[in-house]
Amino acid sequence: MKARALIAAASAALIPALIPALVQAESVAERLNDYxxxxxxxxxxxxxxxxxxxxxxxxxxxxxxxxxxxxxxxxxxxxxxxxxxxxxxxxxxxxxxxxxxxxxxxxxxxxxxxxxxxxxxx
Structure with missing residues (x-):
């Protein structure tokens, strides 16, 4: 049970940190394919x-x-x-x-x- 709580806590902290990187990667990909x-x-x-x-x-x-x-x-x-x-x-x-x-x-x-x-x- 502790492992699940630890994974949930880590996910909750990690996902918001990854969102800006994912958005930036998507905008770079869009810019490279805008031609x-x-x-x-x-x-x-x-x-x-x-x-x-x-x-x-x-x-x-x-x-x-x-x-x-x-x-x-x-x-x-x-x-x-x-x-x-x-x-x-x-x-x-x-x-x-x-x-x-x-x-x-x-x-x-x-x-x-x-x-x-x-x-x-x-």
């Missing part, structure tokens, strides 16, 4: 076009987007991709995306994540 499959596939396809369409490049490009996803939220990734896309359009209206410090910071974060992914995966 839609189509966005990951687009990145991998573009990466493979640039680096070669081999099985090895499939693995490396997949690793690369996984690393980027571990560094940047999908919202930040999407913002950086939008800025880069708008820079390609050109014109007077798009000059904001060329010169604004905010746009530069957004793209710089993506470039840092890509550089880290390149070191790890390539």
């Amino acid at each position: 839609p499959t189509a966005a990951r596939a687009d990145y991998v396809f573009a990466c493979m076009v640039t680096n070669g369409q081999t099985r090895e490049m499939l693995d490396r490009c997949s690793c690369s987007i996984d690393e980027i996803a571990s560094i940047l939220s999908y919202e930040d990734y999407l913002a950086a991709e939008t800025v880069l896309s708008m820079r390609r359009v050109g014109g007077e209206r798009m000059s904001f995306f060329q010169n604004a410090a905010m746009a530069e910071n957004i793209v710089a974060d993506l470039r840092r994540a890509q550089a880290e992914a390149e070191v790890i995966c390539f």
Whole structure:
């Protein structure tokens, strides 16, 4: 009977202590999987076009987007991709995306994540 009471007391003390760790682990897992499959596939396809369409490049490009996803939220990734896309359009209206410090910071974060992914995966 004492063993059951001891187990119950230990469980009562341990479970509340584990809840924050479980919630944090869940939020990290959600953050790592917040990229839609189509966005990951687009990145991998573009990466493979640039680096070669081999099985090895499939693995490396997949690793690369996984690393980027571990560094940047999908919202930040999407913002950086939008800025880069708008820079390609050109014109007077798009000059904001060329010169604004905010746009530069957004793209710089993506470039840092890509550089880290390149070191790890390539």
